[in-house]
Amino acid sequence: MKIPATVITGFLGAGKTTLIRHLLENAGGRRIALVINEFGDLGVDREVITGCAIPGCDADDVVELANGCICCTVADDFLPTMEMLLDRDTPPDHIVIETSGLALPKPLVKAFTWPEIRARVTVDGVIAVVDAPAVAAGRFADDPDAVAGQREAADTLDHHSPLEEVFEDQLLAADMVLLNKADLVDAAGLAAVRRRVEEELPRAVKIVETRHGRLDVNVLLGLLAGAEDDLDARPSHHDGEDDHDHDDFESFEVRLAGSADPDALKFRIEAAARDHGILRVKGFVHVAGKPRRHVIQGVGGRVDGYYDRPWGADETPESRLVVIGLQGLDRAAVTRALQG
Numbered sequence: 001m002k003i004p005a006t007v008i009t010g011f012l013g014a015g016k017t018t019l020i021r022h023l024l025e026n027a028g029g030r031r032i033a034l035v036i037n038e039f040g041d042l043g044v045d046r047e048v049i050t051g052c053a054i055p056g057c058d059a060d061d062v063v064e065l066a067n068g069c070i071c072c073t074v075a076d077d078f079l080p081t082m083e084m085l086l087d088r089d090t091p092p093d094h095i096v097i098e099t100s101g102l103a104l105p106k107p108l109v110k111a112f113t114w115p116e117i118r119a120r121v122t123v124d125g126v127i128a129v130v131d132a133p134a135v136a137a138g139r140f141a142d143d144p145d146a147v148a149g150q151r152e153a154a155d156t157l158d159h160h161s162p163l164e165e166v167f168e169d170q171l172l173a174a175d176m177v178l179l180n181k182a183d184l185v186d187a188a189g190l191a192a193v194r195r196r197v198e199e200e201l202p203r204a205v206k207i208v209e210t211r212h213g214r215l216d217v218n219v220l221l222g223l224l225a226g227a228e229d230d231l232d233a234r235p236s237h238h239d240g241e242d243d244h245d246h247d248d249f250e251s252f253e254v255r256l257a258g259s260a261d262p263d264a265l266k267f268r269i270e271a272a273a274r275d276h277g278i279l280r281v282k283g284f285v286h287v288a289g290k291p292r293r294h295v296i297q298g299v300g301g302r303v304d305g306y307y308d309r310p311w312g313a314d315e316t317p318e319s320r321l322v323v324i325g326l327q328g329l330d331r332a333a334v335t336r337a338l339q340g
């Protein structure tokens with residue numbers, strides 16, 4: 001019998017890691033292997049998952065693919081990782097793949113048609129996690145000025161903004177869409193988000209509202225989609241292209257000297273996100289007098305923080321943040337703004 005694999009896609013900060021934490025906490029005895037891919041070098045998502053101390057969640061079952069977006073590294077990274085998981089003495093019951101927020105799901109689903117993988121694994125489902133408040137705020141809409149400019153240039157083929165294009169590609173591949181952070185949007189806003197998502201979906205796909213990524217595991221897993229046999233039903237902006245790139249986006253790391261006051265830092269991140277159009281900030285912060293790491297999760301202008309595991313005996317407490325935005329970020333100015 002083939003091992004089912006679930007692909008979790010969704011734009012930066014939509015809540016994929018939180019969803020997966022919830023999934024692992026409620027796995028109900030399933031042995032789940034997790035493949036995590038993120039944009040930026042810091043490896044925050046794997047740390048957030050393994051820092052949770054979920055019983056039965058073995059760090060060996062969490063594999064990080066750090067060499068760029070998974071859609072670009074299928075042959076070099078993804079396929080060897082899958083074979084490694086499948087060749088284990090006790091193979092997992094289910095494989096969950098968290099793609100980076102900028103990854104295109106279709107090339108990844110396509111990788112499951114490779115003979116050595118197809119014989120042993122099937123894509124149970126592609127889950128697209130949508131940041132409902134971000135969609136409600138119009139973050140994935142066309143920039144009206146850019147559209148007008150391109151229409152004048154008679155370029156009708158592709159008028160999408162980089163954000164919109166990634167967002168749409170993720171929806172186009174989905175077997176189920178989660179409207180996450182639904183508690184942060186009112187009923188009218190949520191209805192508008194649902195309409196916007198339905199507009200993009202190429203076929204009937206279940207749409208579920210979620211809060212904090214909480215969803216019955218039996219809804220999430222077991223979709224039996226066989227997505228790798230169904231690629232034509234999942235169009236992409238990059239169909240017919242040999243290659244794609246992620247040049248529209250960039251990331252870099254900011255280190256803070258010594259410890260930081262989380263409230264002041266939160267304020268600085270919010271200001272920097274507003275002033276510099278940062279899409280995502282995440283990382284770990286050393287807070288003086290606190291034995292635990294402080295986790296920072298910023299999406300646009302909204303920043304959350306919490307303490308997770310204690311710093312290890314072999315670790316030096318430090319403060320490091322990864323910043324992701326559209327190409328052309330003023331790194332020096334952002335660094336100054338975050339360092340305060």
Ligand SMILES: [Zn+2]
Pocket residue numbers: 069070071072073103104244245246
């Ligand atoms: Zn790619």
